[in-house]
Amino acid sequence: MSSVNRRVLPGFSLSLGYTIFYLSVLVLFPIAACFVKAASLSFDEFLSAVWTERARAAYVLTFGTSFLAAIANLALGSIVAWVLVRYSFPGKRIVDALVDLPLALPTAVGGLVYASLYVEKGWLGRYLVPLGVKAAYSRLGIVLVLVFVSLPFVVRTVQPILEDFDREAEEASSSLGATRWQTFHNVILPTLFPALITGFALAFARSIGEYGSVVFISGNMPYKTEIAPILIVARLEEFAYGEATAIAVVLLVISFSMLILVNLLENWSRRYAR
Amino acid sequence: MSQSLFFSVLCISSLAFGCDKPAGSDPAPTAQTASSVSVKAPKELELLNVSYDPTRELWRDFNAKFSEVYQKETGTKLTIKQSHGGSSTQARAVIDGLEADVVTLASFLDTDAISKKGLIQPDWLEKFPNHSLPYTSTIVFVVRKGNPKGIKDWADLVKPGVQVITPNPKTSGNGYLSFFSAWGSVTLRGGSREDAIAFVTRLYKQVPVLDSGARGATTTFAQKKLGDVQLAWENEAHLEVEEAKGDLDLVYPAISIRAEPHVAVVDGNVDRKNTRAAAEAYLKYAYTDAAQEIFAKHFYRPTNEAILKAHPESFPPIKLFPITDIAKDFPDAHKQFIADGGVFDGIYKPKK
Numbered sequence: 246m247s248s249v250n251r252r253v254l255p256g257f258s259l260s261l262g263y264t265i266f267y268l269s270v271l272v273l274f275p276i277a278a279c280f281v282k283a284a285s286l287s288f289d290e291f292l293s294a295v296w297t298e299r300a301r302a303a304y305v306l307t308f309g310t311s312f313l314a315a316i317a318n319l320a321l322g323s324i325v326a327w328v329l330v331r332y333s334f335p336g337k338r339i340v341d342a343l344v345d346l347p348l349a350l351p352t353a354v355g356g357l358v359y360a361s362l363y364v365e366k367g368w369l370g371r372y373l374v375p376l377g378v379k380a381a382y383s384r385l386g387i388v389l390v391l392v393f394v395s396l397p398f399v400v401r402t403v404q405p406i407l408e409d410f411d412r413e414a415e416e417a418s419s420s421l422g423a424t425r426w427q428t429f430h431n432v433i434l435p436t437l438f439p440a441l442i443t444g445f446a447l448a449f450a451r452s453i454g455e456y457g458s459v460v461f462i463s464g465n466m467p468y469k470t471e472i473a474p475i476l477i478v479a480r481l482e483e484f485a486y487g488e489a490t491a492i493a494v495v496l497l498v499i500s501f502s503m504l505i506l507v508n509l510l511e512n513w514s515r516r517y518a519r
Numbered sequence: 520m521s522q523s524l525f526f527s528v529l530c531i532s533s534l535a536f537g538c539d540k541p542a543g544s545d546p547a548p549t550a551q552t553a554s555s556v557s558v559k560a561p562k563e564l565e566l567l568n569v570s571y572d573p574t575r576e577l578w579r580d581f582n583a584k585f586s587e588v589y590q591k592e593t594g595t596k597l598t599i600k601q602s603h604g605g606s607s608t609q610a611r612a613v614i615d616g617l618e619a620d621v622v623t624l625a626s627f628l629d630t631d632a633i634s635k636k637g638l639i640q641p642d643w644l645e646k647f648p649n650h651s652l653p654y655t656s657t658i659v660f661v662v663r664k665g666n667p668k669g670i671k672d673w674a675d676l677v678k679p680g681v682q683v684i685t686p687n688p689k690t691s692g693n694g695y696l697s698f699f700s701a702w703g704s705v706t707l708r709g710g711s712r713e714d715a716i717a718f719v720t721r722l723y724k725q726v727p728v729l730d731s732g733a734r735g736a737t738t739t740f741a742q743k744k745l746g747d748v749q750l751a752w753e754n755e756a757h758l759e760v761e762e763a764k765g766d767l768d769l770v771y772p773a774i775s776i777r778a779e780p781h782v783a784v785v786d787g788n789v790d791r792k793n794t795r796a797a798a799e800a801y802l803k804y805a806y807t808d809a810a811q812e813i814f815a816k817h818f819y820r821p822t823n824e825a826i827l828k829a830h831p832e833s834f835p836p837i838k839l840f841p842i843t844d845i846a847k848d849f850p851d852a853h854k855q856f857i858a859d860g861g862v863f864d865g866i867y868k869p870k871k
Contacts, residue, residue, distance in 0.1 A: 299864070357738065364743045381743075382728050461735065464728040465687055467867035478731065479689035482607050483858055484632045 276497060282490040294480070294488035295495045303473040308499065310384060310472070311452035314391030318448045319441060321392070322399025329400070330407040344400050352394050356458030359390050363462075382464030387472065390462050391452040398451060399444030406440040438514045446507040453500050564797050565598045569619035571606035571692070571780070572734060573755050577817040578623070584813065585804050589797070597797060605732055606692050613638065613785065620789050620798040623782045625692040627842075627849040630781050638787035647782060653805035654819040656778040657839050658693070658700045660770040661740065661749040661756050668747045672772045673704035676748060677721040684746035685726055686736040688857045692778075693733035695857050697750040700776040702856065703845045707774065716862060723866045741767065752778070754818035757833065777839035779849075780819075 286294065294300075329341055347355065363370045363380035370381060380386045410433070418428040456474040463470040473496055480489035568578055582599040589597050602609065602617065606625035613619045614636050622639075624630050633639050644650050662670050668681050676683050688694035701722055705715040727745065730736040733752060740749040741759055748770075751759065760767045782802050789795040804810055811821035815830045827834055846852035856862045 297859075298869075299867075361743055364745055366744045460731045465731060466729060467864075468869055475687075475690070475731070479687070480859075481611065482690050483853070484607070484611070488859075 279490050279493050279497065282487060283494040286487045286491055290487070291491050294485075294491040299467055299471070300473070300476055300492065302468045303471050303476050304495070304499070306384070306387070306471065307453060307473040307496070310387045310391055311449050311455075313388050314395055314452045315445050315449035317388070317392045318395055318399045319445050322396060322444060322448070323403050323437070323441060325396075326400045326403040326407055330404060345397050347394050347396050352390075352455060352457035353461060355393055356390050356461030359386065359393065359458070360462040363389075381462060382466075382470065384463075384470060386462040386464075387459055387470065390458040391455060394455055394458055395448035395451040398447035399441070402440045402444035402447065403437060406437055410436060435514075439511050442507060442511045442514065446504055446511075449507075450500060450504060453496060561595055561793075563596045563598070564794060565600065566620045566794060566797055566801060567600045567602065567618060568621050568623055568801075569602045569609050569613055569617060570623040571609060571625040572603050572732075573752065574623065574817075575601065575603050577814070577819065580813050580817070581805070581810060584809065585801060588804065589800060595797065599801070607632070618788050618792065619785045620792065620794050621782060621784055621802055623780065625778070625780050626696075627779055627781055628853060629692075630783050631850065633785065634783075638785055639783050640786050643783045643786075644781070646784065647802055648806055649822045650779075651781045651783060651802075652779055652822055653782060653802075653810070654780065654814040654821055655839070656780060656819055657753050657775045657837065658696050658750050658778070659753045659756050659775065659837075660772060661751050661759055662768050662770050663747060664766050664768060666768055666770060670748050670770060673701055673718075673774070676701075677718065677725060681725055681748065682746040683722060683726050683748055683750065684728065684730075684736050684740040685750040686732055687729040688863055690731045691733055691736075693736065693750075693752055693755075694729075695853065696752075696776050696778050698856060698863060699842065699845060699852055700750070700772075700774075702862075703776060703840050704772070704774055707840055707844055716865070719862065720866045723863075753820070757818040771835050771837050774838045774840060777841050779842070 283291065325344065329337065329344075360381045361367050363373065363386060364382075365371065365374045367381070373380065378385070380389055414432055415428055418432045419425070423431065454474070456472075456478075459472055460475065463472060463475075465471050465475055473492060477489045477492050480492065568582070570578055578599075578601050582601070586597040586599055589595060602612075602619070604612070606629045609617075610622070610624055610629035610632050613622060613633050622630055622633060630639065630643070634641060634643055640646075647653070660670060662668070668678070669675065670678075670681065675681070685697045686694040688698045698719065701719050702715050705718045706712065710718070728736075728739055730739055733755060736749060737751065737755065737759055739745050741763060749756075749759075756769055760769045782805065784795065784798045784802060786795075789798045805814075806823070808823065808826065811823045811826040814821045815826055815833060818833055820834055821827050842849050842852055846855055854861065
């Protein structure tokens with residue numbers, strides 16, 4: 246035996262093999278099947294399926310609302326995480342559990358409930374609609390439900406980092422005369438930054454794929470509130486599997502490139518933080 | 520943190536799965552029948568009827584009745600399972616391997632799609648009486664109590680200030696049948712193609728929400744109280760009005776489409792499962808007087824004229840036109856009006 250295993254942890258090849266197998270079956274294989282199916286179309290067919298004016302409007306809407314929802318969650322989620330880590334108050338455990346609830350609730354239910362609350366005669370809508378805030382059947386509504394379904398991601402990525410955060414660094418900062426803002430900006434934020442970006446990416450990706458809740462609140466009006474997954478369903482309804490997967494492939498490619506970008510940004514920020 | 524990339528990928532992969540309509544179909548494990556030996560009359564047999572959403576109660580009634588009759592006649596104890604969901608979602612499930620013995624879907628298009636994959640013989644339409652239609656249905660109006668906007672016929676739908684609730688023709692059978700009805704209401708009363716385009720354009724401009732399916736539209740109209748009139752399946756409309764206890768009224772327009780929910784035996788499956796005899800008997804039974812009464816009870820129009828006429832309170836007079844009055848057939852109508860680049864797409868094209 247010429248090569249000596251110098252790794253400290255045993256079982257590397259076994260666990261790597263397992264990981265690759267697991268990832269392939271769960272992720273790679275279905276996605277590859279999407280690409281194969283979409284490849285059954287000729288280039289012109291593919292283009293006419295995915296690049297119509299209507300489809301482009303849907304992509305802009307899908308990515309735009311997902312982006313806004315992820316941004317909103319960045320702010321909202323980090324505040325929630327902050328409160329949950331730094332303060333103790335009665336019922337904290339319940340609040341902590343509430344955060345995960347959007348993951349458990351069938352999203353269609355979430356969409357239906359949001360829509361019924363914000364329609365003109367709904368509990369909230371009856372006060373908001375006269376003020377000009379129309380959340381049901383509008384883009385605002387889409388962003389709202391997306392914030393709802395992707396809420397746990399930022400909270401759950403930021404929370405453990407905050408918990409491990411070295412308080413002494415914070416105390417040192419203030420005892421050296423930093424204002425609270427300086428402490429936050431120069432000490433806390435750089436440490437949190439990678440986690441924030443990861444949370445953002447997860448929330449963003451989750452929103453792009455969301456269908457169940459959005460169909461109930463968006464109103465699905467072409468060019469206005471029609472998200473890209475609706476187009477996929479519309480094509481399936483015509484039994485046009487190829488065209489439907491073509492749109493899915495476009496979404497996948499755009500999402501994947503965005504996620505890679507976000508990961509690069511995260512790596513960069515990690516280096517910068519040091 | 521390559522871990523985060525993994526999770527991200529996992530999340531977007533939910534795209535591929537998450538894009539399907541919530542089917543809500545009953546999980547129907549179609550176990551092979553225990554006695555696969557080809558005895559003339561097996562002791563026990565299981566059939567799976569794959570149908571669309573609102574027929575759940577109808578087929579439950581029907582199945583109870585039929586299995587009783589069948590056991591008396593043949594001695595075979597029949598268990599009939601049902602699966603329900605959006606009609607074309609169900610068709611795709613059968614194409615992808617759901618072992619249906621019979622399909623009772625909402626539209627010719629869906630049964631035809633299964634047939635095109637070779638699971639149903641091409642001459643299926645003539646296997647049972649009335650082009651394999653034991654019952655028909657149509658699209659009618661549901662309005663608010665007392666019909667405050669005075670909606671009586673199709674032309675009233677485009678009056679200023681009237682909001683119409685109907686699901687998306689692209690994703691719903693209720694949706695495209697409403698579209699066909701609106702179209703026919705113009706062209707079959709002397710209007711030209713241009714008139715019809717103008718009419719549907721105005722009509723869909725007055726639709727505030729395009730729900731993805733019939734159930735969603737009913738929720739929007741009855742629960743969220745949006746809109747003045749809903750274009751609904753006749754059978755659903757009856758139930759909706761009943762349930763609203765006086766808050767909603769039913770209005771029959773003078774003319775509407777004849778919806779054709781065909782039935783068919785899934786040849787590819789019954790031959791493999793040895794269930795052909797039972798499956799055929801099942802669908803034949805749908806044409807008996809007893810079964811026709813069950814359809815009528817659930818507000819589906821029996822194709823037996825005498826039984827249809829015996830229920831004037833459920834089925835007021837209305838002129839039902841066949842799809843062939845406005846197109847060659849259902850696939851042609853769908854292609855012309857609904858599919859990509861059809862008339863419906865033109866309505867929403869933003870003006871430059």
